[in-house]
Amino acid sequence: MSSLLTWARIAFRQQRWELILVSVGVTGVAAGMLWFASTLDAFRAVSPECLAGAGIGSGFAFPDDTGPPVECQSLLEDFYSTQSMATNLMSMAWAAPFGLGVILGAPIVAREIDGGTAQLAWSLSRSRVSWLLRRIAFVALFALALLAVVAVASELLAAAIQQRDLDEDFAFFGQRGLPVVARGAGAMMIGTLVGAFVGRVLPAILASVLVIGLVFVGLSLAHDRWNESEARMQRFWDEAGNPVPFDMGALDVDYGLQTPDGEFLSYGEAYERGLLTETFQDDQGRVYASAADLQAGKVFGHDVRVSIPGERYPELLIRDSAVAVLVGGAALGGTAAVVRRRRPR
Amino acid sequence: MSDDPVLTTRALAKRYGRRTWALTGIDLDIPQGGITALVGPNAAGKSTLIKTWVGFERPTRGGVTVAGIDPWRDRAGALGHLGYVPQSPALYDGLSVADHLDLARQLRPSFDREYARARLAQLDIPADRGARSLSGGQQAQVALAMALGTRAPILLLDEPLASLDPLARREFLHVLTDAVRGDGATALLSSHIVTDVEQACDRLIVLGVGRVLLHETVASALGAHSISTTEHPDAVASFGAPDGSRIYLVRGTADRPASLDEVVLGYLASGRSAVAAA
Numbered sequence: 028m029s030s031l032l033t034w035a036r037i038a039f040r041q042q043r044w045e046l047i048l049v050s051v052g053v054t055g056v057a058a059g060m061l062w063f064a065s066t067l068d069a070f071r072a073v074s075p076e077c078l079a080g081a082g083i084g085s086g087f088a089f090p091d092d093t094g095p096p097v098e099c100q101s102l103l104e105d106f107y108s109t110q111s112m113a114t115n116l117m118s119m120a121w122a123a124p125f126g127l128g129v130i131l132g133a134p135i136v137a138r139e140i141d142g143g144t145a146q147l148a149w150s151l152s153r154s155r156v157s158w159l160l161r162r163i164a165f166v167a168l169f170a171l172a173l174l175a176v177v178a179v180a181s182e183l184l185a186a187a188i189q190q191r192d193l194d195e196d197f198a199f200f201g202q203r204g205l206p207v208v209a210r211g212a213g214a215m216m217i218g219t220l221v222g223a224f225v226g227r228v229l230p231a232i233l234a235s236v237l238v239i240g241l242v243f244v245g246l247s248l249a250h251d252r253w254n255e256s257e258a259r260m261q262r263f264w265d266e267a268g269n270p271v272p273f274d275m276g277a278l279d280v281d282y283g284l285q286t287p288d289g290e291f292l293s294y295g296e297a298y299e300r301g302l303l304t305e306t307f308q309d310d311q312g313r314v315y316a317s318a319a320d321l322q323a324g325k326v327f328g329h330d331v332r333v334s335i336p337g338e339r340y341p342e343l344l345i346r347d348s349a350v351a352v353l354v355g356g357a358a359l360g361g362t363a364a365v366v367r368r369r370r371p372r
Numbered sequence: 373m374s375d376d377p378v379l380t381t382r383a384l385a386k387r388y389g390r391r392t393w394a395l396t397g398i399d400l401d402i403p404q405g406g407i408t409a410l411v412g413p414n415a416a417g418k419s420t421l422i423k424t425w426v427g428f429e430r431p432t433r434g435g436v437t438v439a440g441i442d443p444w445r446d447r448a449g450a451l452g453h454l455g456y457v458p459q460s461p462a463l464y465d466g467l468s469v470a471d472h473l474d475l476a477r478q479l480r481p482s483f484d485r486e487y488a489r490a491r492l493a494q495l496d497i498p499a500d501r502g503a504r505s506l507s508g509g510q511q512a513q514v515a516l517a518m519a520l521g522t523r524a525p526i527l528l529l530d531e532p533l534a535s536l537d538p539l540a541r542r543e544f545l546h547v548l549t550d551a552v553r554g555d556g557a558t559a560l561l562s563s564h565i566v567t568d569v570e571q572a573c574d575r576l577i578v579l580g581v582g583r584v585l586l587h588e589t590v591a592s593a594l595g596a597h598s599i600s601t602t603e604h605p606d607a608v609a610s611f612g613a614p615d616g617s618r619i620y621l622v623r624g625t626a627d628r629p630a631s632l633d634e635v636v637l638g639y640l641a642s643g644r645s646a647v648a649a650a
Contacts, residue, residue: 033474040466143462147515150426150456151522152479153448161478371428 038165042138045130046169053127053173056119060180063113067187070106077102084190113188120181121202124211125243127170129235132218135163136366137231140223145371156363163359167215174211178204195337196276201347209348209355214239216358223365226372242354250347255280260291260331264311276337284314284328291333303327376440377401378453378526378558379425383434386420394420396582397434402560404525406574407552409590410562411636416579418562419459422530425560426456438526455519457529461511463503469514470499476518488521491547509540516544520551527552527559533568541565545572566633578636580643590632597635600626609642 039046071078077099078084083106095103136159139145152158181203182193189198201210217239222231258280265271283293297303307315312330315321335343379402386395394417402408410418423429424436427443427450435442443450463472469492477483489499497510506514512532519527529548533541549572552559563569569576576593578586586593600607600620607620621630621638630638 030478034478037467037471037475037478040471041464043466142465143458143460144464146428146456146458147462147518148475148479149428150451150454150458151476151483151518153451155447158479370423 034161035165038162039169041162042131042134042166045134046166049127049130049170049173053123053177056116056123057176057180059116060113060120060177060184063109063116064180064184064187066109067106067113067184067190070102070109071190074099074102078106078190110188113184117181117184117188117199117202120177120184120199120207123177124174124207125214125239127174127211128214128216128218128239129232131166131170132215133222133231133235134228135166135219135222136362137222137226137228140226140369140372141228143372145369149371155366159363159366163219163362167212170211170215171208174208178207181207191275193276193340195340197278197335197337197340197343198276200278200340200343205344205348206351209351210243213351213355213358214243216355216362217242220358220362220365223362223369226369246350246354250350251280254278254335254343255333258333258335260285260333262312262329262331264313264329268311274334274337276340277332277334278337278340278343279332279334281333283331283333285331286328287326291331292328297328376404378404378439379560380437381421381424381434382436384421384424384431384436385433386417386424386429387432393582395424398582398584400577400584400587402558402575402577404558405556407549407559407561407569407572408575408577409566409569409573410560410577410579411564411566411569412562412579413564413640416564417582418564418579419530421579422456422528422560422562425450425528426454427451453524453526455522455524455527457512457515457519457527457532459530459532460535461508461515461532463506463511463514465502465504468500468502469497469506472503472514472518473499473521476521480522482523483518484521484523487523488517491517491520491551495543495547507540509536509543512536512540512544513547516547520547520555523555525557527557529559529561531562531564533563533565541568545569548572566636570632576632576636578639578643580640583643585639585643586635593635594629594632596623597630597638598622598624598626599628599630599634609638609645611637611641 077095080099081095081103139148148158149155181199185199185203186193189196218235221235221238225231225234261274262271262285263273281291281293283291284297286292292302294303303316305317307318307321308330309321313326314328314330315325316327320327379400381398381400384395384398385393387393398421410421412418420429424431425438425443427447430444438450439453441449441453467475473485473488476488477485492499492513495513497506497513503511503514516532519529533544536544545568548559548561551557561569561573570590573590576586576588576590577584600622601617602620604620604622604626606622606624608623610618610620613619620626621634
């Protein structure tokens with residue numbers, strides 16, 4: 028126990044200013060999220076009817092489409108204004124893992140090499156890999172604990188913004204819960220790898236911004252492709268003309284037309300290929316290529332969304348997080364390889 | 373006590389980049405015990421040589437051993453025999469002296485923290501002082517205490533005196549000689565200031581232009597060389613005296629005994645002449 032405390036004390040002191048900086052920043056963001064979450068929830072306590080009537084949480088607007096009653100207008104204006112600010116704050120939950128990766132990850136090894144302390148540490152430790160793991164562990168645990176706070180706060184805020192349970196819901200996917208922590212782990216290990224490779228603190232920080240950005244943009248594009256391959260078409264009305272229950276928690280991948288032969292065609296593609304020059308739509312989601320077709324009942328296609336159902340949210344959450352952690356693991360392995368062979372300055 | 377050398381190099385060459393050779397084929401055997409001075413001008417390859425033993429540099433050609441172990445093949449094994457003091461005592465700014473000793477203990481479980489702490493206490497260096505607030509001499513003493521605390525049988529000290537004032541240099545050498553003689557360890561101390569190491573060292577290696585120019589005990593180096601003020605057939609080399617005259621280092625007997633400084637200068641001059649001739 029005493030040895031663990033000594034390890035934690037030394038590790039903290041080796042990087043205290045970055046740790047204090049991110050602690051203050053992350054605590055501030057998390058506190059802001061919790062404050063906004065409680066403020067948004069308070070609106071519902073004032074008048075649940077007004078929020079429900081405006082479709083907040085349920086997705087269905089006032090039925091007569093005449094807008095909210097006068098007594099709800101002020102409350103709803105305040106709600107939307109607060110909701111807008113809270114939504115902006117959610118982007119901090121998206122950025123926090125990458126910020127921590129840069130601020131905490133990049134300097135870990137870079138400063139040791141830059142400041143010459145690597146010579147001291149690497150001559151004392153018989154294994155540079157065990158030194159690296161020991162050196163990283165405290166900072167990583169500290170960062171992940173901070174990100175866990177953000178993950179929980181963002182989960183509560185997202186639910187308050189949407190005013191519904193988000194257990195099986197893709198709303199704010201990647202900006203709340205487990206992916207915040209997993210991406211933090213990945214970003215931090217990439218930052219550490221860049222720092223070990225570059226060996227100077229400031230260039231390492233700048234380079235890690237670039238590398239972390241590129242890696243996660245690449246991962247995001249890969250996820251998009253993956254999601255596209257798994258998404259399925261869903262009509263808004265069935266063949267009998269009855270509305271299909273709308274899955275509010277689904278992850279929308281595309282929107283367009285289902286042709287009579289069952290193929291998906293986006294509107295853009297239909298126009299580009301000259302299949303459509305204008306569209307006519309009835310009130311049951313059937314799309315026609317001309318007024319004459321509408322009159323004749325010659326359907327060009329059905330309006331569809333291409334989405335992944337909300338029930339698959341937990342599965343994709345794990346998948347997204349696992350990929351980020353695997354990338355982090357690979358980066359850690361790369362860092363170990365660099366540190367083993369690197370010449371200290 | 374084994375007669376096997378504890379530090380060796382065989383045809384050791386080290387090149388940086390494509391053209392810059394720091395070491396050009398060095399053969400060295402450093403026996404167990406005592407302090408060996410590794411002297412030479414800047415860029416002579418002293419740091420490169422030491423870092424090769426520590427496993428920080430990989431030889432371009434040839435090889436090195438530490439207690440019979442190749443540090444590039446078995447870094448852990450070699451480091452287990454080594455205590456190292458880097459060129460500039462780079463300590464962690466945010467850590468106190470005591471933290472450094474705790475860190476050393478964590479990195480090397482056999483580290484003798486109490487021994488290191490006692491050495492620092494003798495020098496009135498408070499354990500709770502931040503490393504940043506220590507003087508250069510005190511920082512060097514902390515780095516030395518960390519190396520001594522490893523209780524390693526071999527100590528490699530890479531120009532630890534370079535940035536110290538004369539008093540701090542003397543104090544550092546006093547601690548070093550005391551510890552090495554007390555523990556029966558072997559130390560290799562690199563420096564470009566010959567007068568500092570003269571009193572402390574038993575052996576002398578003169579390194580110049582990437583090769584070994586002289587390697588023998590201090591006593592035999594002093595006994596075997598003398599100075600001639602006129603040209604001499606057995607002169608190793610000639611160089612300028614402080615008064616502007618030309619003097620000749622002779623391996624043998626001449627006008628007067630040579631000082632260690634003159635021996636070193638003579639061999640460095642001979643190294644330069646050889647390079648110029650080549």
